[in-house]
Amino acid sequence: MKTQVIPNLSVDCVIFGFDGLELNVLLKERTLKDDKGNFIINDHTLTGHHVLKGETAEQAAQRILKDVTGFDNIFLNQFHTFSETDRLSSPKDQIWIKYLKQNTGLNIADHVISIAFYALVDTKKFRPDQQHQNVAWYPVKNIPELGFDHKRIMEKALESLRYHAKHEPIVFELLPEKFTLTELQNAIEAIFDIKLDKRNFRRKIQQVKYIIPLDEKQHGVAHKPANLFIFSWDVYERTKKEKLILPF
């Protein structure tokens, strides 16, 4: 029995990666040439796919991430569902959909609802190469032209990531297990596009029990090696204190 897609339901994943310096997004090349070899379509899209029968949106998202990166258990957060009736109606997108139908048999409804997720990964863990379905990292500050409504999805994902990162310690999903305080600070600065004071930042971190210093230093760096730290979700859950700060 063949797995069947649900023609009017898809999932799109905005995969964020941090390389120690910049926040990046994983994008897929989308190209189509005419008979003479000229590009009809030459842009990028997010990674996405249809939901399969019997599958939840979350399962579909995990499946897509596994397909693209090869990893299971990537941090995922559903942030919005896009249901505009003209999501796929631009001429380019219509050509692409027709092409997919002819070449892969994939049947796409006129009105496709997309449930969107963002994922957080340490860029160093996943370096795409030729085997990886034409995907590559692009800095969030310099995103190329995107097909469908993926620009909008991408913007909403970033907004949502920031929103979320203010409340919960999800930054750590962008870092290696053992990280330096400078890496942590850089990640936060990259997410929010801000600059923080190093000394004040470090004092704050020292007060927090779930960011735990190791008896271990960086190796092979051409400067004073930094101490390494780990984040403990467990300690976080036990010691977090919700303090209410209203918007006024």
Add this chain to the structure above:
Amino acid sequence: MKTQVIPNLSVDCVIFGFDGLELNVLLKERTLKDDKGNFIINDHTLTGHHVLKGETAEQAAQRILKDVTGFDNIFLNQFHTFSETDRLSSPKDQIWIKYLKQNTGLNIADHVISIAFYALVDTKKFRPDQQHQNVAWYPVKNIPELGFDHKRIMEKALESLRYHAKHEPIVFELLPEKFTLTELQNAIEAIFDIKLDKRNFRRKIQQVKYIIPLDEKQHGVAHKPANLFIFSWDVYERTKKEKLILPF
């Protein structure tokens, strides 16, 4: 030409109302009797409906709110999409779906994805009566048994409302246009289930330019009448300063 439903897509609305004292949710009665008049089903559900062809989820939600309350332009926020494959599979829910099909012709797919919204209204504006499809307000702290996965949806809605209310001045959507500071404080206390210090609260509010005192007082109260205030979204947008507070 008849309007057609999309069989595998629905919208559920968690309608929150504030009565000056407590946070409430609007629920719909769901009853079904057998031949002898005994209840087969006697519980409650959120207000919801299928998405129609050519409609976005947001439009469907506005349509549902209009149907239920008679009002347009209610504050709405999409917060999650529920796609569990067993969302509708409990025996009661199956009986109900069969009943709907026989009696209204409504065809519901096995796997229905529901895009969920919460709405905020001033309870005083909408007082349901017999004409209102068996809906009634229930205090959030005392919710009766709910059908489908609506308990879960309701909990996630509350979590999401709190999350959202921390960042943006949406409390005002629960209040009449002109409100007292005590009403505002009560609304915040109801949302977050906390108590605030009156003097500190008022000092904070005075610093804020977008909560504007009127030259007008309450009438007909058996105590010192309070000053009335309005909220200006306009002033808010112009004067808000995003200050970053990290979770640590």
Add this chain to the structure above:
DNA sequence: TTTATTAGTGTTAATTTTACACTAAGCAAA
């Protein structure tokens, strides 16, 4: 051994937060 580079550290002033209790104004009842 020198250079380049990033790690790591303390103090002070300004601001914000917290805790706390009495008088004022209107209506209703006597």
Add this chain to the structure above:
DNA sequence: TTTGCTTAGTGTAAAATTAACACTAATAAA
């Protein structure tokens, strides 16, 4: 018209938090 009831409205001082700011330490490479 007086009294009582009820909620509105107000200030201060101590404690905690934030913000601003510059130099020494440790390593690898030249």
